[in-house]
Amino acid sequence: MKPTDPAITWLEEKPLGLAERLYLPLFIQGLSTTSRHMVSRKVTVNYPESRPVVGNPLIYRGVHRLNRDDAGRVKCVACFLCATACPAHCIDIVATESPWPDREKYPESFSIDELRCIFCGMCEEACPVDAIELTSLLDLTGKSREEMIFDKEKLLSVYDMTKDAEPMKSKTLAAAGMATFGHAPADAAPAGGHH
Template sequence: MKPDDPNIAWLEAPRLGLADRMYLPLFFEGLTTTSRHLIGPKMTVSFPEERPAVGNPLIYRGVHRLNKDEQGRVKCVACFLCATACPAHCIDIIGTESPWPDREKYPESFVIDELRCIYCGMCEEACPVDAIELTSLLDLTGRSREEMIFDKEKLLSVYDQTKDAEPMKSKSLGGTV
């Protein structure tokens, strides 16, 4: 692009007044701003001692859980919609014939690779029976890759751990159940 390109709009910088040219008003403006922040409230959360406030747990996307129904059975019907929706291909389900009369299939194995997951929440949206949900647990750590692959028992235990703090979203959101 050349200087005489018609697409260039030349703007005149606003002319400085005497106060600006004296620099002192700007000097004090800068100094008061930094001084105000120096003694002002701090944004940092001291993490292990202090938990960050999760704004709205209903829409927070943390560790997954597998919900249970009133009889303590896994709600999942092994329809594979979540695994199909998952853009990271981190959900691995083995479905088998259900022992219960109210559904045809249930997951014999339900494995999520938490390291592979991108926490987009598509599985939660895809689930027709609100079986898979993302909780507001945010400090997910592990010492090995194997430890971070969550199987069905682990995902159900996440439900037991969080069910009191976070009731199933469908109830408050008017979901399918």
């Protein structure tokens, strides 16, 4: 867009009023904000001795996990939609024919480069089967770059580790009577697709 574009509305800055020209009232206003924060409750914590409290795990975007279905198998169907949505190109999937009769396709390997990830949550949004989720695990460390590429087993183990504290988001939302996009609550009649 060029500066001469007619769609741009140019505004003139308002001339300074008396209070602004006097300087003192604004000075007091700023100083009062500072002093208010000096006495209010502190937000920072002494990490790692004390850990921050995650407000709402449902919308927090921490380390990824790959969910398991009721039979303990990886829920992912290897549709590549997360890899397609990923703006950082950090998801690498190798799909193959699934060994189970009720599933067509599954990920032979599934890895996320956690160093490359920007934790935008687009993969979670894109997933049609609620297989990939972002947990509220927030401290992610490793000793090498290779260690930070999480493979399928590691992502599944994150699920095993966090499933009790953080149940699958689709189930939590269904229990609360809130249907997520494309997924009916568990008690409702199936609407549309069979997958």
